Amino acid sequence: MAFRFQNFPVYKEIKIYIKNVYHHSSKFPKDEQFGLSSQLQRAATSIALNLTEGSDRGSDKKFSHFIQMAIGSLNETVAIFDIGLDNEFINGQSYDIMIGQAENIVKQLSGLRRS
Numbered sequence: 609m610a611f612r613f614q615n616f617p618v619y620k621e622i623k624i625y626i627k628n629v630y631h632h633s634s635k636f637p638k639d640e641q642f643g644l645s646s647q648l649q650r651a652a653t654s655i656a657l658n659l660t661e662g663s664d665r666g667s668d669k670k671f672s673h674f675i676q677m678a679i680g681s682l683n684e685t686v687a688i689f690d691i692g693l694d695n696e697f698i699n700g701q702s703y704d705i706m707i708g709q710a711e712n713i714v715k716q717l718s719g720l721r722r723s
Contacts, residue, residue, distance in 0.1 A: 611664075632648075656678075658674045679714055
């Protein structure tokens, strides 16, 4: 592939996570469409965008910085899912699935950052 980030297994996981985020956020109440739902979608998309932007920065230090920003965006999605669970915008089973996916992604991103 022409783009380095497309070869990262975590990139494929992030794309699946984003698709699932959009699925679950679409079930949030309509009055959250421009609030938590939109913020959740932006944060999830930001995970992929930070990884891809950093992948071609030319130094490991810069790449590591962008990976850390991607992890920050991932953390933001987890916090929004916490709020969604507390407010019954998402059920416990869906929450557990999304948090499990997030944990898997953060482990992969952390490993990539260390390598």
